[in-house]
Amino acid sequence: MGFLIKVWAIVVKDVAAELHTREMVSAMLVFSVLSLLIFSFALDLRGAVAQAAGPGVLWATVAFAGTLGLSRSMAREQQSGCIDGLLLAPVDRSAIFFGKALGNLIFMAVLEIVLLPLFSALFDVPFLLPGVLLVVALGTLGYAAVGTLLASIAVNTRAREVMLPVLLLPLAVPLLIAAVQATGGLVEGASLGEVGGWLQLLVVYDLLVVAASMLTYNYVVEE
Amino acid sequence: MSIPIYLVAAYAVFWAVTFVLVFSIWVRQRRLQQEIANLAARLGEPK
Amino acid sequence: MGEKRDVLGLVLTLSSAVALMVALGMVFLYAPREATMGDVQRIFYFHVASAWVGFFAFFVTFLAGIGYLARGERRWDILALSSVEIGLTFIAMTVVTGSLWARPVWGTYWTWEPRLTISAVQLLIYVAYGMLRASVEGPERKARFAAVYGIVAFVTVPLSWFAIRWWRTIHPDVMTGGEGMAFTSRMGHTLLVSLVAFTLLYATLLRQRIKLERAADVLTRLRLRAQSIAK
Numbered sequence: 001m002g003f004l005i006k007v008w009a010i011v012v013k014d015v016a017a018e019l020h021t022r023e024m025v026s027a028m029l030v031f032s033v034l035s036l037l038i039f040s041f042a043l044d045l046r047g048a049v050a051q052a053a054g055p056g057v058l059w060a061t062v063a064f065a066g067t068l069g070l071s072r073s074m075a076r077e078q079q080s081g082c083i084d085g086l087l088l089a090p091v092d093r094s095a096i097f098f099g100k101a102l103g104n105l106i107f108m109a110v111l112e113i114v115l116l117p118l119f120s121a122l123f124d125v126p127f128l129l130p131g132v133l134l135v136v137a138l139g140t141l142g143y144a145a146v147g148t149l150l151a152s153i154a155v156n157t158r159a160r161e162v163m164l165p166v167l168l169l170p171l172a173v174p175l176l177i178a179a180v181q182a183t184g185g186l187v188e189g190a191s192l193g194e195v196g197g198w199l200q201l202l203v204v205y206d207l208l209v210v211a212a213s214m215l216t217y218n219y220v221v222e223e
Numbered sequence: 224m225s226i227p228i229y230l231v232a233a234y235a236v237f238w239a240v241t242f243v244l245v246f247s248i249w250v251r252q253r254r255l256q257q258e259i260a261n262l263a264a265r266l267g268e269p270k
Numbered sequence: 271m272g273e274k275r276d277v278l279g280l281v282l283t284l285s286s287a288v289a290l291m292v293a294l295g296m297v298f299l300y301a302p303r304e305a306t307m308g309d310v311q312r313i314f315y316f317h318v319a320s321a322w323v324g325f326f327a328f329f330v331t332f333l334a335g336i337g338y339l340a341r342g343e344r345r346w347d348i349l350a351l352s353s354v355e356i357g358l359t360f361i362a363m364t365v366v367t368g369s370l371w372a373r374p375v376w377g378t379y380w381t382w383e384p385r386l387t388i389s390a391v392q393l394l395i396y397v398a399y400g401m402l403r404a405s406v407e408g409p410e411r412k413a414r415f416a417a418v419y420g421i422v423a424f425v426t427v428p429l430s431w432f433a434i435r436w437w438r439t440i441h442p443d444v445m446t447g448g449e450g451m452a453f454t455s456r457m458g459h460t461l462l463v464s465l466v467a468f469t470l471l472y473a474t475l476l477r478q479r480i481k482l483e484r485a486a487d488v489l490t491r492l493r494l495r496a497q498s499i500a501k
Contacts, residue, residue, distance in 0.1 A: 146422065153415050157405035166401055167419065170394040174429035177437050197436065205429050212425045216418040219339050233313040233370040237320070237363060241471070244359050248478050255485040262492040266499070 003095055010086070010099025014073070015106060024072045028065045028111050035061045036122065045123075054123035055183035059139070059176055062112065066143055067168060069107050071161035073100070074151040087221060097148065097217040101210075104151075105144040112136055131186040131195070135202065139179040142206040146171055149213035152220045171209075178202045279481075282474040289467035293319075293460070301460040305452045313371040315460050319468035321364040321389055325427070327357025327472060328392065331399075332424035335417035344487070347413035350420060351403065352479035356472060358396040364389045384435045391430050395423050 018024055039045065039057045077100070086096055116136070120127040147168055154163035182198035192199070297315050304311035330353040338346035368386040369379050380386070402419055406412040 146426075149418070149422065153402070153418065156411070156415070157402065158407065159401075159405045163402065163405060166398045170391055170398055171423055171426045173391050174426055174433040177430075177433040181437065201429065201433060201436075205426070208425050208429070209422070212422045216339070216421055219414055219418055222414075227308065227310045227374060229370045229374045230310050230312055233367040234316065236366050236370065237316050240359060240363050240366075244356070244475060245478075248475070248482055252478075252482050252485060255482065255489055259485065259489050259492060262489070262496060266492065266496060 003092060006092065006095040007099045007102065010096060011102045011106070013082075014100065014103035017076070018107065024069055024076075025107055025110050027072070028069045028107070029114060031068055032061050032065045032111065032115055033118075035064060036119070050123045051125050051187075054119065054125040054127070055180050055187065057123075058115070058119050058127065058183065059180050061115065062108070062136075062140070063143070063169070063172060063176060064165075065111055066108055066140075066147060067165045069111070070104055070144075070147040070151040070168075071154065071164050073104055073107065074148075074155045075161060078155050093218045093221060094214050096221070097214055100152075101145050101148040101213070104148050105140060108140050108144055112140065125187050127183075127187065129186055131192050132183055134192075135179055135182045135186065135195075135199070138199070138202040138206060139175055142175050142202065142209050143172060145206070145210045145213050149217055149220065152217070174201060175205050178205070276481075279474070279477050282470065282477060286467065286470035286474045289463070289470050293464045293467040296460040296463050300456060302454055302456055304457075307375055310371065310374045313367055314457075315464040316468075317364060317367040317371060318385075318461060319464040320360045320367065321385055322465055323468045323472045324357050324361030324364050324389065324392055326469070327353045327360065327476075328396070328420075328424055328427065330476075331357070331420045335420035335424075338413055338417040339421075344409075344413070347409075347416070348480055348483045348487075350413075350416060352476055352483060354396060354399055354420075355479055356475045358393070358400070360468075360472070361389055361393045361396060365393055382438050384431070384438060387434045387438065388427075388431050391434070392427065395427070399423065 036057065039053075039060070040050075043049070043053055043057075045053055045057070087093075116127045116133075119125070126132070147164075150167045150171070151164055154161060154167060157163045178198040178201040182195040182202070185195040185198070186192075293315070297312050301312065301315070303309060331350045334346050334350035334353065337343075338350065365386065368389065372381050372383075372386070373379050399416060399419055403412055403416050406415050
């Protein structure tokens with residue numbers, strides 16, 4: 001029980017810090033819209049092409065905006081010296097990991113709450129189906145978990161935030177493939193059963209990645 | 224049998240890359256041994 | 271630093287040389303000419319063998335990472351980075367030979383078929399690992415971060431393999447002799463020998479690379495000693 005309280009405390013701290021300035025989520029949002037624009041011009045997205053490309057563009061945008069948010073969140077943590085304070089306090093390391101990951105998940109979720117209706121309208125694709133929301137939730141969960149771990153590493157490198165996409169994206173391949181395929185299937189009218197294989201892959205990915213991140217996070221922050 | 228150029232190219236790639244790797248390790252090893260010998264001599268260490 | 275004979279190294283070098291020769295002989299003389307693709311199909315054996323080594327080397331890095339985090343000893347880190355360097359070379363070979371195979375068979379230098387795609391992903395992971403090591407300061411930190419990345423990255427590799435497989439199936443189904451390649455038992459033997467030969471080659475190169483890294487450590491220690499004497 002104490003564990004959950006600690007996790008929640010960290011989440012609240014992160015969210016409160018963000019609410020104070022709102023700079024990170026707004027930057028992610030603006031970036032996403034710009035990214036959408038670029039994709040539209042680059043791929044000449046209109047009509048049927050737009051519908052076919054919709055799921056892919058959505059997830060690509062979420063992935064890139066996600067790296068922005070993750071990097072920023074970790075950099076802010078480091079700048080404020082907060083992480084040192086947390087580490088000195090008698091808080092279990094995995095509580096810190098869950099807290100930070102959950103915070104990052106929330107930021108990405110806020111982004112998606114805005115993006116999904118926007119993309120639905122622009123691409124004329126039903127992204128707000130419950131099945132799609134499930135896929136988005138599963139995908140974001142895994143991405144936030146492994147992203148939090150890797151961002152903690154990246155922020156300690158010479159290249160800093162630039163390192164994160166390099167580290168994260170190859171590892172996100174199974175997640176992105178499964179998410180795009182499942183989303184694509186669902187918006188074309190497939191039932192949840194029909195995309196069940198992709199959903200299973202997402203769940204397995206999430207479980208493995210959360211476990212691996214949680215177990216190794218300790219070794220990243222020990223100093 | 225007619226020998227397709229791509230087949231030859233692929234096996235050439237294999238041999239070339241393996242050779243480059245082996246050579247690279249060998250060269251680095253030589254340089255290191257050299258430097259170690261120099262330093263050891265200067266420090267009067269027994270080899 | 272003694273000049274004693276490296277018996278194991280010698281044995282490995284000789285056996286891998288022999289095995290490679292045998293494999294090569296089998297590829298060109300024993301394996302049959304494939305029905306649909308012709309002689310170009312012979313690329314398959316060394317292409318798959320190098321893909322196997324590319325994957326196996328990363329598995330070794332994964333284990334070495336766990337070893338390092340558990341024990342904190344430098345030799346685990348040496349194993350990890352050595353395996354990455356060898357593995358990276360082999361996976362690059364896989365991608366290039368795969369491309370050279372794709373061109374005559376499918377008319378394009380690149381196809382998103384499962385093995386080629388997963389090799390490309392692994393290549394990128396290897397590169398990311400290397401960039402991470404290069405970007406971290408301090409040997410202990412470098413080893414620690416690299417170990418963590420090696421572990422988590424490897425966990426995603428089988429998942430990538432499944433995802434990519436389900437996503438694309440242009441590639442011939444080797445085992446059942448799908449639309450691309452008619453697989454016979456002689457091909458199976460040749461492939462097996464190639465796999466063994468490449469594994470021996472991997473072990474040989476790995477050993478040499480580890481020796482190289484140990485020598486580098488010796489040099490570093492000597493340099494430190496020279497520095498402290500100079501003060």
